[in-house]
Amino acid sequence: MHAIAFTQNVLSGRWKYFILWYLKDTTRRYSDIKHFLEGISQGSLTNQLRELEQDGVIKRKVYPTVPPKVEYSLTEKGLKLLPVLEMMKAFGKEYIEETEVAEFQK
Amino acid sequence: MHAIAFTQNVLSGRWKYFILWYLKDTTRRYSDIKHFLEGISQGSLTNQLRELEQDGVIKRKVYPTVPPKVEYSLTEKGLKLLPVLEMMKAFGKEYIEETEVAEFQK
DNA sequence: CTGGATCCTAGGAGATACTG
DNA sequence: CAGTATCTCCTAGGATCCAG
Numbered sequence: 001m002h003a004i005a006f007t008q009n010v011l012s013g014r015w016k017y018f019i020l021w022y023l024k025d026t027t028r029r030y031s032d033i034k035h036f037l038e039g040i041s042q043g044s045l046t047n048q049l050r051e052l053e054q055d056g057v058i059k060r061k062v063y064p065t066v067p068p069k070v071e072y073s074l075t076e077k078g079l080k081l082l083p084v085l086e087m088m089k090a091f092g093k094e095y096i097e098e099t100e101v102a103e104f105q106k
Numbered sequence: 107m108h109a110i111a112f113t114q115n116v117l118s119g120r121w122k123y124f125i126l127w128y129l130k131d132t133t134r135r136y137s138d139i140k141h142f143l144e145g146i147s148q149g150s151l152t153n154q155l156r157e158l159e160q161d162g163v164i165k166r167k168v169y170p171t172v173p174p175k176v177e178y179s180l181t182e183k184g185l186k187l188l189p190v191l192e193m194m195k196a197f198g199k200e201y202i203e204e205t206e207v208a209e210f211q212k
Numbered sequence: 213c214t215g216g217a218t219c220c221t222a223g224g225a226g227a228t229a230c231t232g
Numbered sequence: 233c234a235g236t237a238t239c240t241c242c243t244a245g246g247a248t249c250c251a252g
Contacts, residue, residue, distance in 0.1 A: 012224095148247095
């Protein structure tokens with residue numbers, strides 16, 4: 001049962017779900033992620049990426065060029081998180097619809 | 107894609123996952139939940155229960171007795187969240203094993 | 213027994229400035 | 233471009249006291 005706690009811990013943070021979702025099927029550069037998550041600050045983005053990396057769900061590849069280029073992608077373990085995200089998305093879709101209906105009926 | 111955000115919002119909070127998991131297959135009393143979640147304060151528990159109720163994933167039934175008796179259970183919508191929790195548990199189990207192996211290999 | 217009402221604190225997240 | 237280093241701010245959550 002504590003297994004849920006571990007998953008929760010990996011995903012704890014305001015942006016991690018979206019970062020993982022954005023990396024779902026391809027590699028992305030730091031600046032792409034930043035642009036995708038409009039509103040996130042550099043500090044927060046770096047933090048979240050570091051934590052995800054330490055938890056072993058994403059990997060970081062640095063190209064020693066000028067200017068620097070860093071790419072992020074999911075690891076094997078990260079891929080195993082996708083079913084969780086997909087379930088969340090499925091629930092969310094229904095949830096939104098029901099909420100909108102409820103609002104409409106007021 | 108914002109669907110994930112809605113689900114995240116419903117589940118945001120330190121204890122909600124466990125409350126839902128505890129209600130998974132039966133109705134529970136307030137005092138049972140409090141005992142199950144050792145360490146939670148009354149204030150927090152009440153807050154989390156209220157939020158879950160407002161999001162429509164649990165329902166609250168009050169028995170007008172002395173002393174009072176209140177039971178919580180999942181709603182239809184709450185039941186739809188279970189697949190998410192099960193996926194999280196499945197991932198967590200693997201995650202723990204891999205982490206322990208990694209610790210062991212140090 | 214179940215919770216309402218306050219007060220308070222810790223830590224996550226944002227803003228800003230700076231750098232290899 | 234992709235970060236570090238501070239600083240501040242906010243709010244979820246805990247502690248405590250009170251009540252039907």
